[in-house]
Amino acid sequence: MKRIPSLDGLRAISISMVVMGHWTSLHYGWEVGGAFANLGVRIFFIISGYLITTLLLKEWARSSTIRLREFYVRRAYRILPAAIAFMLPVFVIYGRQTRWYHMAAAALYVTNFDYAHPWFLGHLWSLSVEEQFYFLWPGVLKKWYRHRTTILAGVVLFAPIYRVGCALLKFHGRADETFPAVADILAVGCLLAIFAARLPRIKQGWALAMVAPVALVPVYVAAVHFRTTPLLLLVLWPLLHVSIAGLVLHAVQTPYWILNVKPVVWLGKISYSLYLWQQLFAYGPQHKDWYWLFVAVGVASLSYYLVEQPMLRLREKREKRERAYAQAA
DSSP states (O other), X not given: OOOOTTHHHHHHHXXXXXXXXXXXXXXXXXXXXXXXXXXXXXXXXXXXXXXXXXXXXXXXXXXXXXXXXXXXXHXXXXXXXXXXHHXXXXXXXXXXXXXXXXXXXXXXXXXXXXXXXOXXXXXXXXXXXXXHHHHHHHHXXXXXXXXXXXXXXXXXXXXXXXXXXXXXXXOOXXXXXXXHHHHHHHHHHHHHHHHGGGSOOOOHHHHHHHHHHHHHHHHHHHHTTTOOOHHIIIIIHHHHHHXXXXXXXXXXXXXXXXXXXXXXXXXXXXXXXXXXXXXXXHSOTTOOSTXXXXXXXXXXXXXXXXXXXXXXXXXXXXXXXXXXXXXXX
């Protein structure tokens, strides 16, 4: 499948929010920077739900099934090598501060359920959510394809109830990082993929209106110090997620040059490696100087070109061999 226009540009915006949000939090407090870093992660989630579901729907339309083994192999080539290249050095460098169960949680992608994880593994909570989504959604879609919309709508309705329950039971604040608490964000992206072809073209006026919640909701989140309020839970979060989805669709329908110019696309392409490594340099308490941001980009570039790209080329060779075997058979 060819790359969808503007998605790399949107990834570039998302990773910039995360990096600058983390770095800003070192100087002005987590409430300020963290709100916009959290926004960047939410954009990533919606893009992920949209992209993965688009791929799965195309496969279903082509073959009336979803090859789960092939999906997981492709994801493994894409995700695991760069993650291992990050985790192994970090486990060595910070070995004295890391217990075995933190390492196990990171390696098994359940850091979002490890409430005591150290700061240098904290960002892996969102990657754990992504992996849990990859693990669950393709199988659910394959088995209950006819009920896909109902299932996703149920997830969108359940997640706020789960967050309210966590607040009432006074669970640890990081319960907001568990999969059920944020599954509605991914579900909105999935619903966007299902209905995108039937939705009308979003005009610039509507797109500008959708920018307002994206810009203002993080301000409110910072003002209430990430506390769960009825306004945030029942109005602002859903409005934010729908607005992000609308802007994603608008950017795909109307590819703006700024989202598709080479430097921006490049930043989007290295966004996975940059997300992995930025925690050490943009959020590390000893790295408050601005030049550490460039160090993070440099290390991410090395990871992209020396780890990600070679593994993706290996994946392509494997797929060519499998196609050749299938044709021969």
